[in-house]
Amino acid sequence: MKAKTDSSTALDIWKLRLYVAGQTPKSLTAFTNLKRLCEERLQGRYVLEVIDLLKTPQLAADDQILAIPTLVRKLPFPIRKIIGDLSNTERVLVGLDLQLESNLRTS
């Protein structure tokens, strides 16, 4: 995973990880929101991984997961974390550092 961090330009592959705990409404909302956002902004250059902590609780400590749902941007470096059901798109964009890109596109 970390081998790819050397060339972290906007055009690199985005590696995203969404932590959920079971099929809760919040998790489903988060997944839907994230999927939409990725399709809009990062089409074709992202990998989305969903981790259900009810199945693999040992993974929670590694990424310092506290809140559910949590979205972790593993790549590009640095790691970023967004918590919540991602309904506030503006804040998700800020959190993912996609704001600049979106501004560029809209202008």
Place this chain on the structure above:
Amino acid sequence: MKKINRKPFPILPKAPTGIQGLDQLTGGGLPKGRPTLLCGSAGCGKTLIAMEFLVRGATQFGEPGVFMAFEERIEELAQNFASLGHDLNALVAQKKLALDFVRVERSEIEEAGDYDLEGLFVRLGHSIDKIGAKRVVLDTIETLFSGLTNAAVLRAELRRLFRWLKDKGVTAIITGERGEATLTRYGLEEYVADCVIMLDHRVSENMSTRRLRIVKYRGSSHGTGEYPFLIDEAGISLLPITSLGLKHLASTERVSSGLPGLDAMMGGQGYYRGSSVLVSGTAGSGKTSLSAHFAAATAARGERCLWFAFEESANQIARNMRSIGIDLERPVRQGRLRFHAERPTMYGLEMHLVTIHKQVQEFQPHVVIIDPITNFNALGSDLEIKAMLTRLIDYFKQQQITALFTSLNSGGRAEEAPEVGVSSLMDTWLLLWDVESGAERNRVLHLLKSRGMAHSNQVREFLLTDRGVELRNVYLGPSGILLTGSARGALEAQEQAQFLVREQESSGRTRALERKRAALEAQIAALRAEYGVEEAELQRGIAQGDARTAMLARDRVEMGRQRQATTTATRTTKKRSGGHPS
């Protein structure tokens, strides 16, 4: 005060903390299977007590524990506790302990929408299940409030967390930083309602003391009030002093005071074992020397003596006592005497109490000497000191430790009002003072009281010789003044002379009597000899008389026979001679 539910059955199960004193205070430990809030300001030992609870649970009570740290990294924790003698990593390797560091950094977290803290639950649940934990510590969960902005979610989740912990059946400690007006900054006491323990770190008169107080304990009685505690290399020790009562046993065994003269004043046997002895006196009246005798005697019996010196260093005491012929260095080498020398101003009264407690538990002495108690005066009011000494005496009595306290009097003849009003607590009270007479100051000793034994009412002179302390009788001069020192010496010499004269006179008389008796006996012997001669003569006379009588009788018989013979002869001739009666 808080209302305490008085439900005798079922008794609330408790999880022992293993922390000395805390279990006594809580009547067995923290509420089992329930969360306890441990709050206090920074640096008052929250993390330490919480970790101690887990470590002791894992090592002593077979209850593995999970420590969830929000403030310290695992490595830091392990390091900090290594200095307190706990090897956390080893416990983790043995699956007796699980450590989890939860990092909450606001700058790293973006909040975008609705969330809950299920992640925390999952992590905690995983750690608990992994080692089968029975105990959990969350230190300090309030950090969440600074890391997450949505207080409403947080509060709801905390409520859920505590309920969840209860459902899990784990005994939990939740630590919290002390707030301005509330127990904790974020009002955690709202959620944790079963047991709240408050820690405090106060500085008064330049001395800081950590204290612990149980604010509430639902469903259980508990000690109220503040209890000082000590953190050192052996962990935490807490002293629930006021829980001690007057329940100690009274021994009838006696222990020698080390002074035959003093023992003689107490019926020849010395102090009772487990009694408390007060030696009060003016400066330089020999209090420490008396203590040294007691210490040396204790060591000589093969028992252990612990000496708390608040005025002199151990070395100095040993040197000084050598000058009066008491060797304290040997018992120290033999491990029978231990000095604990400290300035009383080192820390507060309560801390001294805890220290003494700890030392006693470590060394297990038979005798404790505290020299002097008056130095505590700088540390508190009379009432506080008296309370402290009461606790101390109670403690010693419970342990059947004979305790000797020295107390310095300010001088003059106000001896009977010692500086600290503790005389009523003491079983035996020895009073030392100086008597000034004939340009001399001499030490005298008086046994003012000694409970439960016949004791001398005499004042004795107290001499410090190079062979130790000696007790001498004192004399009353013609005008009723105590004679001590050289005046006593003179009187003693005078008495000695008088005795000699009397002795000579009396022996003269004896000799005269002896002579008289000898003369009389000679006379008796002469008389007896005379009598003997006379007796022999008389005997001889009697014998001759007898012989004569016998001979006469024989003669008569002979004569008779002969006569009869004649009669027979005459029978035939009767007719001729006309008969003769035989």
